[in-house]
Amino acid sequence: MEFEHVTFDLPHGSFHALQGGDPHGRPTLVLHGFPDHPPTAKPFLAELGRRGRRVVAPWLRGYAPSPTAGPFDMAALTGDVLALIDRWSPGRAVELIGHDWGGAITYDVCVTAPERIERAVTLAFPHPLTFLSQPRLAQLRRSWYMGLFQLPGSGWIASARDLALIDHLWRQWSPGLSLDPALQAELHETLRASMPAPLRYYRGLLRPGMLGAMRRLSQPIAVPLLQLHGADDGCILPQQVDDRHRFAGPHALEVVPDVGHFLHIEAPEAIAERIAAWGRVASFPPASIKG
Template structure:
């Protein structure tokens, strides 16, 4: 299935995206995470398209060729997504699928503008308040990179030795995944053009704007939402607490065996099928 490169003129600038699938199908917006971009997920996007979806996957703020200027707080990131929904699917609610930081934006969008989202899927990240409420020692060990990204010069450290740190994170987070060399080279090219903007997402977590997001996210999510987590995720552990009180609409949590953090890239057909089955 072919995907075309499209652009959207939004208040923060011109955002780039991949678009494909069934033009008459369910509008589905797919948001990537760190350190990633839409092309690595093309097989997954194609599987969604084969299941009757019209798919758009944007490069998020901070990721070239979309604007790399900040700010990078939740309100700013979510405003980009809501503006894109208005521009791309006026008058019709979308299915929102988010991975990693895309998942965090998805949670925030669901409480900010539930009327614009028909249903949502988050990949690899628990509800943000669940993640922050009871950090386990095993999770703290996995989150070392978040502290690193607060340091001056971390942008240089990330880009040193041809993004060796980025490759290390991919290996640790999805141990069974071997990214195609051509896709890896394309990802490196875009990340080099983006740095240090993607790291500023993590720095914004410690700024006052995060307090506003915390207040919003304390509201129960009134959008049907499916959470999918890889059992072998080396980045973020699946939630192990009962957080059903955070959801006021149909909600399901599934831990998918034999996949890691980038579960939709490792098993695109299986993850798309789980999403389709849940949405029926």
């Protein structure tokens, strides 16, 4: 299945995206995480298309060829997504799928503008308040890179001369995944053109704007939401606490065996089918955007 490279002129600049799938299907927006970009997920995007989705997957703010200038607070990232929805799917709510940082943005979009989201799926990222409430030693060991990225000059770790740490993170986070060399080279090219902007997501965690996001996320999420998490995730542990109070609408959590952090890249057909099955069981009617 072919995907075309398209652009959207949004308030923050010209955002690039892959677009394809069923031209008459359910509009589905897929948000990537760190350190990633849409082309690595092409097999997953194609599987969504085969299941009746019209798919668009943007390079997020901070990832070339989309704008690499900040700010990188959650309100700004959420604003980009809402502006893209308004441009791409005016008058119709979308299915929103987010991995890693794209998952964090997905939660915030759901509480900021629930009328724009028909249903949502997060991959490899618990509800942010649930994640923060689990300061287990095993998770702290996995989150060491977040502290490193706070240090001045840490951009050298992913400089044009050295992407070894980025490759190490991929191997550590998804131990069973061997990324195709051509896809890895394409990802390296994007990260070389983008750094240090992707690291600024993590620096934004300690800024005042994140407090506003935490206040928004204290509201229960009414949008129907499915959480998928790899059992072998070396980046973020599957949650161990009951956080059903954070969801006011239909909700499910599934821990997927034999996959790691990049579960949709490791098992694109299986993850796409879990998402489709969730949609069939939930049977939510299409929603219209009001206002």
